[in-house]
Amino acid sequence: MSLTAVAMSGGLDSSVTAWLLARQAPEAVIGLSMLLWDHSGVEAHGRCCGALDLGDARRVAQQAGIPHYTLRMDEEFRQKVVDPFVADYLAGRTPSPCVRCNTWIKFDLLLERARRLGAGRVATGHYARILDGPQGPELHTAVDAGKDQSYYLFELTQEQLAASVFPLGEMSKRQVREIAREAGLVVAEKGESMEVCFVSGGVREFVEAQVAEHPDRYEEVALAAPSRLVDTGGRELGEGQPFYRYTVGQRRGLGLAAKSPLFVLAIEPEENRVVVGEEPELLAPGLSGERLHWIGPAPHGEVEATVKIRSRHPGVAVRIRPLGDPIEGRVEVDFAEPQRGVTPGQAAVFYRGTRVLGGCWIQGRL
Amino acid sequence: MAFAYLDNNATTPLHPRARAAMLPWLGEMHGNPSSIHRFGQAARNAVEEAREKVAALLGARAPEIVFTASGTEANNAVLFHTEEKAERPGHLVVTALEHPSIREAAARLAQRGWEVTRVSPGEDGVVPAAAMIAALRPDTRLAALMLANNEVGTLQPVAEVAAACRRRGIPILCDAVQAVGKIPVDVDELGVDYLTVGAHKFHGPLGAAALWVRKGVEITPYLVGGGQERRRRAGTENVAALAGFGEAAAAAADELAERRTFLAGLRDRFEAELPRRVPGALLHCARSPRLPNTSHIAIPDVEGESLLIRLDVAGFAVSTGSACSSGTVEPSKTLLAMGLSQEEALSSLRVSFGMMNRPEEVDRFLDVLAREVAELWRVMPHSTVGVA
Numbered sequence: 001m002s003l004t005a006v007a008m009s010g011g012l013d014s015s016v017t018a019w020l021l022a023r024q025a026p027e028a029v030i031g032l033s034m035l036l037w038d039h040s041g042v043e044a045h046g047r048c049c050g051a052l053d054l055g056d057a058r059r060v061a062q063q064a065g066i067p068h069y070t071l072r073m074d075e076e077f078r079q080k081v082v083d084p085f086v087a088d089y090l091a092g093r094t095p096s097p098c099v100r101c102n103t104w105i106k107f108d109l110l111l112e113r114a115r116r117l118g119a120g121r122v123a124t125g126h127y128a129r130i131l132d133g134p135q136g137p138e139l140h141t142a143v144d145a146g147k148d149q150s151y152y153l154f155e156l157t158q159e160q161l162a163a164s165v166f167p168l169g170e171m172s173k174r175q176v177r178e179i180a181r182e183a184g185l186v187v188a189e190k191g192e193s194m195e196v197c198f199v200s201g202g203v204r205e206f207v208e209a210q211v212a213e214h215p216d217r218y219e220e221v222a223l224a225a226p227s228r229l230v231d232t233g234g235r236e237l238g239e240g241q242p243f244y245r246y247t248v249g250q251r252r253g254l255g256l257a258a259k260s261p262l263f264v265l266a267i268e269p270e271e272n273r274v275v276v277g278e279e280p281e282l283l284a285p286g287l288s289g290e291r292l293h294w295i296g297p298a299p300h301g302e303v304e305a306t307v308k309i310r311s312r313h314p315g316v317a318v319r320i321r322p323l324g325d326p327i328e329g330r331v332e333v334d335f336a337e338p339q340r341g342v343t344p345g346q347a348a349v350f351y352r353g354t355r356v357l358g359g360c361w362i363q364g365r366l
Numbered sequence: 367m368a369f370a371y372l373d374n375n376a377t378t379p380l381h382p383r384a385r386a387a388m389l390p391w392l393g394e395m396h397g398n399p400s401s402i403h404r405f406g407q408a409a410r411n412a413v414e415e416a417r418e419k420v421a422a423l424l425g426a427r428a429p430e431i432v433f434t435a436s437g438t439e440a441n442n443a444v445l446f447h448t449e450e451k452a453e454r455p456g457h458l459v460v461t462a463l464e465h466p467s468i469r470e471a472a473a474r475l476a477q478r479g480w481e482v483t484r485v486s487p488g489e490d491g492v493v494p495a496a497a498m499i500a501a502l503r504p505d506t507r508l509a510a511l512m513l514a515n516n517e518v519g520t521l522q523p524v525a526e527v528a529a530a531c532r533r534r535g536i537p538i539l540c541d542a543v544q545a546v547g548k549i550p551v552d553v554d555e556l557g558v559d560y561l562t563v564g565a566h567k568f569h570g571p572l573g574a575a576a577l578w579v580r581k582g583v584e585i586t587p588y589l590v591g592g593g594q595e596r597r598r599r600a601g602t603e604n605v606a607a608l609a610g611f612g613e614a615a616a617a618a619a620d621e622l623a624e625r626r627t628f629l630a631g632l633r634d635r636f637e638a639e640l641p642r643r644v645p646g647a648l649l650h651c652a653r654s655p656r657l658p659n660t661s662h663i664a665i666p667d668v669e670g671e672s673l674l675i676r677l678d679v680a681g682f683a684v685s686t687g688s689a690c691s692s693g694t695v696e697p698s699k700t701l702l703a704m705g706l707s708q709e710e711a712l713s714s715l716r717v718s719f720g721m722m723n724r725p726e727e728v729d730r731f732l733d734v735l736a737r738e739v740a741e742l743w744r745v746m747p748h749s750t751v752g753v754a
Contacts, residue, residue, distance in 0.1 A: 003679065030679060069675050115745050116672040118679065118738075 004165060005032045005119035007110055008061065008068065010053030013125030013168055015060040015187045016176045020167050021123055022064035030119060031061040031068035034110065036077040037198040059186050071113055073105060080104035082198055082210070083217055089207045089244040090218055092267030093345025096152075096311075097196055102126075103155040111163055121163050128153055129169035129354075130161050135296050137161040139356040144172040151311045154349040154359035158296050204245045227274050229256060232265065232281060243267050246274050249282060249341035266364075267344075283338035289348055289360030292322055292329035305350040305357055307333060309342055320350060331360050369681045370727040374567075374720030375516050375544060375660060376685055380610070381569035381721070387613035388571060391606035399603050400594065409605045416612025420576055423615040424561065425552035432577045432585065432595045433608055437543040437564035438467035440577035441510075443599075444539045444560045445471035447586040448508040455479035456507040461493045462486045462703035463515050463522070465541055469699075472510075489705050491520035491651035498523075499530040509538045513556070514545035517700045517716055518651045519660025521545070528557040537583065543567055543575075547618040548625065548657050559583045565607070569721060570614030574607035625721060630658035632719040635728045637661055643736040650701075650714070661717040664706075668713050668742050676738040682731050685716045 006018040008031045021029045033054050054070055061068030081101050088095035106124060114122050127142035128150040136158045142148040156164070168176055180188035199206040211218050227243040230236050237256055240246070250264040254276060263282050266275040287309065303320040317336035333348060342365040349359035371379065380388075391412065397405030399413050414428070421428040434440045445468065448458070460472045462484050469484075476482045483501040487493045498511060509531050513524050524540050531538040540558040542551050547568020553561055560583070564575040579585045585598055592600035618625070640647050640663065650662040665673065670686035677684055686698075697711040706714075717731075 030675075067678060069678075071671075113672075116669070116742065117675045118741065 002028060002121070003117075003119040004029050004121045004123050005110075005114040005117065006030070006066075006123045007106060007125075008033050008057040009125070010056035010060070010187065011125065011193060012180055012187050012190045013127070013176060015057070015125075015185050016179050016183075017123055017125040017167050018060060018066065019064045019179065019183050019185060021165070022066045026065045029064075029066045030117070031057060031064075031066050032110065032114065032117075033057045033068065033070045034073045034077075034105065035070055036074055036105070037082070038074060056187050056190075063183070063185055069117075071110075073109060073113075076109055077101070077105055077198075080109075085196075086207050086210045087218060088345045089203075090211070090269065091345075092243060092269040094247045094343045095345045096347050097198075098152050099155060099347050102152050107156055107160045107164065111160060121165055123165035123167060125168055126153060126166045127168050127173075128166050128356075130164060130166055131355075133296075133355075139295055140169075140354040141351070141356070142169045147173050150351075150356050151308055151347065151349045154295070154347060154356055155293050156295060161295070207244060225272070227272050229254065229276055230273050232275060232277050237276065240274050243269055243272060243274050248343040279340070282340040284335070284340070284342045284365035285338050286318075286332060286334040286366035287342045287348060288363045288366055289331045289333060290328050290363050292331040292358070292360040294358035295356060298322075299357075303350070303357070305352050307335075307359075308349050308351065309339060309362065310346050313339075313341075315351065318350075329360065332366060333360075334366070368730075369683070370723070370731060371683045372717050372719060372723065372727070372731060373683045373685045374723075375519075375716065375718035377566045377572065378569045378720045379722050380571060381614050381617050383617045384565075384570050384610040384614040388606045388610040391609055397605070399605060400592070409603075412605055412609045412612075413603050416608040416615075419612035419616040419619075420563070421578075423546065423551070423619045424563065424578055425554055426578050427581065429596065430553075430578050430581055432579060432598045433603060433611075434575045434577055434599060435573055435604070437465070437541065437562050437567075437575045440562040440575055441465065441467040441539070441541055442471050443577055443585065443588050444562075445475060445508065445510075446588060447584070448537070449475050449478070449480070450586050451584065452507050455481070457481045457483065457503050457505045459483045459485065459498065459501045459506055459509040461498065461511055461522070463491075463493060463520075463700055464510055464512055465516060465543070468510050468512075468539070468541060486703050487520070487700075490654040491515060491518040491656075491700075491704055492654050493522050495523035495526040495530075498527045502530065502534055502536055504534075506534070506536050509536055510541065511538065512541040512544070513551065514542070514549070514657050515700060516544045517698055518654075518662040518704070519544075519657035519718075520651050521549070521655040521657070524556050524558065532557060544657065547614070547622075548629065548659055550622060553578055553580070560585075565611035565614055568614055568618050571607045571610040573604055574611035576611070621721075626658045628721065629719050632723055632725065632728055633659060633661055635725060636717060636719075636732065639732050640735075643732050644739050650704075659719040661719075662714060663717065664710055664714045665739055666713065667746070668739055669746070670712055670714050672742060672746070673715060673738060676742065677734065680734045680738065682734055685718070686712075686714060 008014045008018055018031050058068050081097050085095045085097045111122050126149045127147040129140040131138050131140050141150045208223055211223055224242050227240045228236055229238050229240040246264045246267055248264050251261055254262055256262055260278050262276045265277045265281055305318055306315045307318045308315050316339055319334045321332045323330040344362050344364055346362050347359050348362050350357040397409035399410040417428045417431045421431050458472055458480055460468055472482045485493055485498050485501050511522050511524050511527050514521050528538050537559040539560040541562050543562055543564045545551055546563045559580045561578040566572045587598050589600045594600055637649055646666045648664040674686050697708050701711040
């Protein structure tokens with residue numbers, strides 16, 4: 001018997017995924033939910049790791065006629081996703097926790113746990129497609145470009161893709177909601193969960209609360225100490241908020257008077273400095289990255305592709321130059337046209353057409 | 367797929383006699399037992415008949431029975447009564463084996479200034495009577511000792527401890543929820559002051575339970591607003607569930623001797639074959655006095671949670687310990703209290719038989735258990751066991 005485990009968050013997409021697979025072969029499908037974060041005391045609907053949503057997942061599983069189990073993974077989630085998220089802010093980066101969650105939790109860990117339960121495949125509600133290619137499974141963008149989530153999956157391996165199923169990759173969100181309505185699923189009218197799922201208020205407040213609660217987990221940082229705002233020449237312009245409250249490309253909230261609008265260009269935690277400048281200075285000719293990952297065999301030499309430097313970036317043509325360093329996986333990427341908002345901590349994902357080639361993590365601008 | 371339910375310590379299927387007694391109250395019959403008219407009279411009659419049957423099963427008198435909605439409610443009521451009655455915070459003796467409805471109520475009293483002594487069981491899953499008695503003090507206001515443990519099934523020396531309590535004038539509560547209907551339970555032989563029982567653990571319905579209070583022993587009314595249950599527990603009675611409870615008690619009284627033989631037969635069939643089918647499997651507390659229906663086993667290098675899910679997918683319902691409200695599995699507090707490591711506790715499985723099980727189910731279960739354990743041993747690196 002080949003069993004498929006559906007990762008059920010209690011949201012619309014994973015619920016419809018479970019429903020569709022159960023309709024094909026109810027005996028061969030089980031629902032799994034991950035208890036990732038303790039939201040006790042917080043109204044946690046609409047967050048992929050919330051307790052109320054686990055209740056919705058259970059109800060959808062009953063509607064679909066499949067068994068459902070909740071696996072406790074909060075310790076791993078904290079170690080692999082939440083702690084690095086906080087550490088990134090403290091290092092002046094703007095993290096992308098959903099990529100980490102997909103890489104470390106939904107595919108690495110969940111796939112392993114599913115195998116223990118006798119399920120060789122994991123299905124999720126991601127909007128992306130897995131297509132057979134000449135060199136094995138390939139990751140492609142969803143048919144519904146507005147919903148495409150392939151960006152968040154760039155760190156998957158071919159082995160993981162071979163064990164994954166994305167039934168929604170060929171559908172539009174409208175179709176998915178229509179299926180839920182026709183099936184009478186309790187989640188049919190549920191909205192999107194857009195924010196970072198474990199943060200219930202503001203990100204800055206969350207970071208500060210985590211550090212205050214668990215000072216042992218993070219390198220020493222003077223919470224709430226004002227930073228120095230400087231221009232690209234190093235000239236001091238004034239006192240700013242604590243550096244970890246800024247993000248590269250940010251315009252509002254700088255509190256500086258200037259002839260033309262000022263933007264955050266770089267965050268330098270070691271100097272406790274935030275470099276600001278005018279809009280043209282945001283433009284970068286390329287990026288330097290680390291932890292380069294290719295889905296499938298690594299290509300030789302330089303590679304021409306399109307890159308997205310954040311999830312909603314339209315993409316730009318690039319030349320990718322791996323620096324041949326297998327440990328750090330360092331890489332430089334030259335843009336065909338200068339780009340603004342090259343943000344350390346975000347993922348740069350490489351595409352050729354609809355296919356995801358791989359990606360890297362942004363360290364800085366070239 | 368044929369499903370087999372082997373988790374009868376969690377809850378049991380309804381006895382046909384209990385169902386038959388309930389059906390009129392889910393159909394043509396209705397009434398509030400407090401009403402004066404004949405509808406009320408019929409309902410009152412059903413409740414009082416049930417009370418007599420439950421009392422008879424326990425060797426008690428009907429007026430000593432207070433119907434409640436759950437064993438948890440009954441256990442809570444005794445601890446909070448003890449607190450309310452005391453002029454100042456005193457001392458409690460409980461065991462580490464108790465159900466959370468006693469453990470956590472005691473913890474709440476501890477927060478309010480009470481001193482709580484928690485007596486640990488031995489590795490055999492039995493609390494030594496001497497240790498329990500040694501913990502009693504002049505200011506001890508209540509002792510609590512369960513009759514049969516819900517997880518490992520061990521029987522506790524209730525009569526011996528109760529005798530010591532009586533000599534000292536200390537009230538003693540016995541949670542007999544897991545014992546009633548499986549072994550003889552007689553309140554006078556036990557010599558306790560309070561005893562709790564729940565219908566659904568012995569083929570009665572959910573939502574019906576009782577607190578037995580020895581005549582002359584106090585219990586503070588903890589729900590007020592009506593004269594029900596002799597003013598000890600206000601609230602309109604759940605007539606259908608109580609009718610089922612009464613009949614389940616009557617059936618248990620009629621069948622008790624054959625139940626013990628039948629349940630022990632299923633258990634022994636399972637335990638005799640287990641070591642051959644699953645090499646290295648351990649039986650916990652097998653040499654202790656215990657319930658006839660409960661097997662508690664540990665399988666080395668197997669995560670109980672994964673095994674439970676595999677067995678469920680294959681159609682067999684068992685448990686890894688006590689059912690947990692969040693639906694996730696934590697290491698059992700009972701097993702930790704018995705001195706097992708976290709890893710051993712997490713590799714445990716509870717198989718509890720009931721009157722609706724058949725010997726063929728035991729045989730099929732052994733086949734599937736052997737298959738799934740072998741599969742888990744194959745896919746799971748040993749080092750990952752115990753990583754929750």
